[in-house]
Amino acid sequence: MSSALRLAGISCSFPARAGGSPYTAVSGVDLIVGEGEFVAIVGPTGCGKSTLLNVAAGLTPPSSGRVEVLGAPLEGINKHAGYLFQTEALMPWRTALGNVMAGLEFHGAARVEATRVATDWLRRVGLQGHAHKYPHEMSGGMRKRVALAQTLALDPRILLMDEPFSALDVQTRILMENELLALWSQDRKSVAFVTHDLEEAISLADRIVVMSAGPESHPIGEFAVELPRPRDVAEVRLTPAFLDLHRRIWDALRDEVQKAHWQAMA
Numbered sequence: 001m002s003s004a005l006r007l008a009g010i011s012c013s014f015p016a017r018a019g020g021s022p023y024t025a026v027s028g029v030d031l032i033v034g035e036g037e038f039v040a041i042v043g044p045t046g047c048g049k050s051t052l053l054n055v056a057a058g059l060t061p062p063s064s065g066r067v068e069v070l071g072a073p074l075e076g077i078n079k080h081a082g083y084l085f086q087t088e089a090l091m092p093w094r095t096a097l098g099n100v101m102a103g104l105e106f107h108g109a110a111r112v113e114a115t116r117v118a119t120d121w122l123r124r125v126g127l128q129g130h131a132h133k134y135p136h137e138m139s140g141g142m143r144k145r146v147a148l149a150q151t152l153a154l155d156p157r158i159l160l161m162d163e164p165f166s167a168l169d170v171q172t173r174i175l176m177e178n179e180l181l182a183l184w185s186q187d188r189k190s191v192a193f194v195t196h197d198l199e200e201a202i203s204l205a206d207r208i209v210v211m212s213a214g215p216e217s218h219p220i221g222e223f224a225v226e227l228p229r230p231r232d233v234a235e236v237r238l239t240p241a242f243l244d245l246h247r248r249i250w251d252a253l254r255d256e257v258q259k260a261h262w263q264a265m266a
Contacts, residue, residue: 001034002071004158004190005056005081009065012051025051027216029065031209033158036188040201042253043211044260049194053160056192057083070157082156084164088147090135096122096146097131103154121149125179141172145179152183159184159191166197177204177233185230198253202245203233210252213260221252 010029026048033039054060058077067074100118125145165173210221
């Protein structure tokens with residue numbers, strides 16, 4: 001499998017605050033996301049998961065190491081990637097349709113074409129009857145669907161997703177996870193998905209990368225998810241194979257979560 005995204009020897013250090021020592025968020029990270037592969041990155045709070053996504057997006061230059069996108073060195077912003085943040089970046093003065101159109105128009109699409117593509121994507125995420133609504137008129141799940149349509153309308157080769165469903169209630173979150181899998185199965189984009197939720201990671205991913213506690217966080221394990229697709233995220237969590245994989249990953253992750261907890265309490 002050829003790689004869509006490769007992080008090689010990535011370290012990220014940040015300046016000291018108020019006379020303290022510089023903080024190294026991640027150190028010596030090697031990570032590959034293959035073409036069409038769904039990779040989840042899990043780890044305790046503060047382990048640098050979001051930092052890695054920012055590096056992959058070209059938003060944070062690494063202190064050392066290199067980033068390759070589709071076989072070429074990354075220079076500046078990653079134009080092949082779409083980034084779905086934890087909080088949706090919708091413009092409150094634009095309707096659902098207008099928000100999905102915005103990125104298309106910014107990239108030079110004519111208004112008629114932007115309207116056509118945005119309308120189609122709102123249909124694909126189940127919002128065909130809500131194009132006229134503004135963000136304050138929509139539920140959290142609806143806003144997340146608009147953000148997903150906004151990202152996918154640009155047809156990126158790579159999806160970077162930073163805990164995109166963490167703010168949703170449990171029922172809506174399951175619906176959105178299934179929605180994401182259904183959309184992903186249509187063209188198998190390469191996905192780097194950050195989450196603190198181990199059940200979510202196993203339900204969605206082909207492979208899971210486990211990060212150590214910070215500072216100087218780094219991968220401490222990788223696990224293949226050999227659960228059959230297509231998956232229903234609620235049903236698959238009841239299977240023996242899921243529970244066995246959950247136990248094995250948690251055995252690797254438990255000490256790091258406890259370490260992060262005690263560091264936060266210190």
